[in-house]
Amino acid sequence: MTRLREQVLSLIWQSHRPLGAYDILDSLNADGRKAAPPTVYRTLDFLQRMGLVHRIASLNAFVGCTQPSHHHSGCFLICETCHNVLELPSSSIRNAIEGEARKQGFAPRETVVEVTGLCPACKDDGPTNE
Amino acid sequence: MTRLREQVLSLIWQSHRPLGAYDILDSLNADGRKAAPPTVYRTLDFLQRMGLVHRIASLNAFVGCTQPSHHHSGCFLICETCHNVLELPSSSIRNAIEGEARKQGFAPRETVVEVTGLCPACKDDGPTNE
DNA sequence: CCCTCGAACGTTATACTATAACCCATGTCC
DNA sequence: GGACATGGGTTATAGTATAACGTTCGAGGG
Numbered sequence: 001m002t003r004l005r006e007q008v009l010s011l012i013w014q015s016h017r018p019l020g021a022y023d024i025l026d027s028l029n030a031d032g033r034k035a036a037p038p039t040v041y042r043t044l045d046f047l048q049r050m051g052l053v054h055r056i057a058s059l060n061a062f063v064g065c066t067q068p069s070h071h072h073s074g075c076f077l078i079c080e081t082c083h084n085v086l087e088l089p090s091s092s093i094r095n096a097i098e099g100e101a102r103k104q105g106f107a108p109r110e111t112v113v114e115v116t117g118l119c120p121a122c123k124d125d126g127p128t129n130e
Numbered sequence: 131m132t133r134l135r136e137q138v139l140s141l142i143w144q145s146h147r148p149l150g151a152y153d154i155l156d157s158l159n160a161d162g163r164k165a166a167p168p169t170v171y172r173t174l175d176f177l178q179r180m181g182l183v184h185r186i187a188s189l190n191a192f193v194g195c196t197q198p199s200h201h202h203s204g205c206f207l208i209c210e211t212c213h214n215v216l217e218l219p220s221s222s223i224r225n226a227i228e229g230e231a232r233k234q235g236f237a238p239r240e241t242v243v244e245v246t247g248l249c250p251a252c253k254d255d256g257p258t259n260e
Numbered sequence: 261c262c263c264t265c266g267a268a269c270g271t272t273a274t275a276c277t278a279t280a281a282c283c284c285a286t287g288t289c290c
Numbered sequence: 291g292g293a294c295a296t297g298g299g300t301t302a303t304a305g306t307a308t309a310a311c312g313t314t315c316g317a318g319g320g
Binding site: 057058097101108116 | 187188205207209210216218220223226227228230231234235236237238239240241242243244245246247248249250253
C-alpha cells in the first residue's frame with residue numbers, strides 16, 4: 001500500500017458515490033501530484049484486485065467496496081437522481097445467477113449486477129429533486 | 131423502420147456477438163453509406179427503445195435481443211474466449227433482484243445482469259483456444 | 261559491494277466510446 | 291401552403307482507457 005494508492009482509496013471512500021477515473025485524476029493533480037491517466041487506471045486496477053474498489057460498468061465509474069472481506073463483487077443499486085450507490089451483500093442472488101449460468105454449461109468468473117432506479121429518498125421527494 | 135435501421139439491425143443479428151458502435155459505423159461506410167458516429171448511436175438508441183437490441187455495459191457493445199417480444203432486458207453470459215454472448219430469459223432472477231432492491235426502498239427502473247466467464251465450448255477446449 | 265531484477269510510477273502519445281449542436285430533407289396534418 | 295415532427299447528415303468535441311517506454315528505488319544474490 002503506497003501513498004498513491006492510499007490517496008486514491010481515500011478519495012473514493014470519501015465520495016460515497018461513483019467517481020470517474022478523471023475525477024480522481026483531477027483530485028490528485030489538485031493535490032500537487034503530477035499524474036496522468038495511466039497512473040490512475042493502474043491504481044484502480046490494483047485496488048480492484050485487492051477487492052477494495054468496484055467498477056460500475058453502467059457508469060464507467062468506481063466505488064469503494066463496503067465489505068472488503070468478501071472478495072466477491074456485489075450487487076449495486078444506483079440512484080439516477082442523487083447518484084448514490086448502495087451495495088447489497090446478497091450473495092444469494094449471485095449464487096442464483098451463477099447457478100443458472102452453470103445450468104447452461106457456462107463457467108462464470110465474474111458477475112455484474114447493477115440496478116438503476118430511484119433510491120428511497122429521491123423516490124419520495126418526487127420530481128422536485130430532478 | 132427505415133433502411134438505415136434495418137441495415138444496422140441486420141448487421142447486429144448477423145454477428146451473433148457484441149458489436150461496437152464503431153464496428154457498425156465501419157460496416158455502414160464500407161457499404162457505401164456516409165455515416166458518422168451520431169448516426170450509429172441514434173440508430174442504436176432507437177433499436178434499444180424498440181427492444182430489438184441490448185447494450186452490454188461490460189463491453190460497451192451491442193447485441194441483438196433474442197426475445198424481442200418481452201421488452202425487459204435479459205441476463206447475459208459473455209464468453210471471454212470466443213466473445214459469444216448467450217441471453218438467458220430468466221425473468222425469475224430479475225424478479226428476485228428487483229424484489230431485493232424494493233426491500234431496501236429502492237425503485238428499480240432498469241437492471242443489468244452480465245456474467246463473464248467461459249462458454250461450454252471454450253471451457254471444454256481448455257487453454258488451446260486462448 | 262555491485263549487479264540484476266522487479267515493482268511502482270511518470271511520461272507521451274494515441275485509441276476507443278459517446279454526445280452536443282446545428283443543418284436540411286421529407287412527410288403529415290390542419 | 292405553413293407548422294411541425296422525424297430521420298438523418300455534418301462538424302466538432304467530450305469522456306474513457308490503454309500502449310509503450312523511461313526512471314527510480316529497494317530486495318537479494320553473487
